[in-house]
Amino acid sequence: MANTLLPVEDALAILLANARPVSGTEMLALPDADGRILAEDILARITQPPFSASAMDGYAVRAEDVETAGATLSVIGTVAAGQTPEQDVIPGTAIRIFTGAPVPPGADCVVIQEDTEKRGEHSILITEAAAKGAHIRPAGQDFRDGQLLLARGRLLDARSLSLAAAAGHGALPVCRQPRIALLATGDELVPPGQKPGPGQISASSGVALHSLARMNGAQTLDLGIARDDAADLRAAVDRARDWNADVLMTIGGASVGDRDLVGPTLQSIGMSLDFWKIAMRPGKPLMVGNLGDMKVLGLPGNPVSAFVCTLIFAEPLIRKLANLTPRNRLHQAVAAGPIEPNGPRRHYMRGRFTDRANGLVEPCESQDSSLIATLADADCLIVRPPGDEAIKAGDPLSVMMLARDAD
Known part of the structure; x- marks a missing residue:
């Protein structure tokens, strides 16, 4: 298998066959949980709304007093959002009410202010009839204490985070992100932003791969540039292991040239090789193996080849590790x-x-x-x-x- 051109479909199937979502969870404040995967079912801690509330500015009344237009009611008080009603609505009366305020006892209807006319300082005329329950949000209309709101495995976004906040949560348990360590290799490379010397080029591929990995729910570690030296490569692998990387992605050095040391060096320290060389263009020299619990993807050195291989192979792998559904590109x-x-x-x-x-x-x-x-x-x-x-x-x-x- 290592010396034949493997079809893309077969290579992807082998890569994903033994991949399992990463274990472990962490508790994050709601703003930090955006884009993460929920690790547990989330239940409401409160009832929303916790009381019957007015949906409009107007007057809290008894429905039987406003069954027809033309009724005149005495205004006996006012209640705004955040206040507690101090009076009950009794026959022939109304209480001025504002959006979000609790509906006073005795009232079962809100007449919007546009459907009234003032008749003196403490009296209103009802110009449009209203029915029982009009413009009232009943307690628990949105959700009730103990209700399941967000299921485990949900991708958290603005809407779900807003729901969690409304339900009394300030933080949420989320799945650990896959840890992806990226290593560029080659004596010819210099870090981005540094002017290349004679025979050198900028190490551009890693920037794109970090972006793709993070876009698909991963945490990344930049291992920098390893020279064409076995000791330098082994030192970089040790840093990836110390970080408990789930995947080591190397860029360059995975072909068969005299200075392509990635494969031989990793195999010398225990990497088992799943396959090498794919029947695709660009990106034929793709190396996949395992180094203990760490998956290894050896990407081609050409930037476009590395990008295409990451899109086709690394993106599905990372999303599976991250508990994310496959992306359909x-x-x-x-x-x-x-x-x-x-x-x-x-x-x-x-x-x-x-x-x-x-x-x-x-x-x-x-x-x-x-x-x-x-x-x-x-x-x-x-x-x-x-x-x-x-x-x-x-x-x-x-x-x-x-x-x-x-x-």
Whole structure:
């Protein structure tokens, strides 16, 4: 298996077969729990609303006093939100009430202020009839104490966090995030922001991979750049282990060159190899294995290859570890023009929509796996099966969307 080109579907199945959601939980304040997975069922701690409340500004009255328009009622008091009614509504009377205020005892209806006219300082005329229960939010209309509100496994967002807050929770138990350690390798690399010297380039891939990992619910650790040296690689692996990383993702050095030391070095310290070399383009030299409890993904060094492999393999793995549902990036589109036949490997071609309304897509002009500007300009990957015949304008295409909200 290690020396054959494995189909993408088979490689992904092997990668995910033994992946299990990470264990462990933590309690986070509501603002910090945004985007996390709920670890336990959440029950309401209070009843909402805790009392029958007015839904409008108006007057709290007895419904039988306002069955028809024309009634005149004495206004005997006022109650606002946050206050407690000090009087009961008795026949022939009304209490001025504001939105959110508790409905006074004796009242079973609110007449909105637009349906009244003042008749002196303490009297109103009812100009529109109202029925029992009108404009009153009954106690417990939203939820009641002890009611199940949020089920374990829910992805927390603005709406669910607002519900938790309303239900009396200031913090929530959430699942631990997968820990993803990322290591760039190669003597030619310098950190982003540092001017490369002769023969050097900026280590750009790690930035994209950190973003993708975090976007899919992971916590990341930047292990920096390991030189083409076995001792340097082993030291980086030790840091990943000390951090209890669930996944070690290496960038570069996973091919078969004399200075591609990642595979041999990791195997020398106990990594079992699941597979290496995938029937895909870009990204053929993808290494997957296990180092104890830590999964290892050895990504190609070319930035586009590393990105595509992360999207196809690392994203599903991370989401499974993070208790997240799989992301569906695959959509149908239409070829805007002819595309040449494909070779023996599945090809993920950078593409752009020329007419989004009609789903028309064309490949970017160059597909060289080192061209980061082309990747940044693309909005999808055109997925070409192995041996795919030439495509004509108007033919259907499968594309992987690159946007953050690709689902």
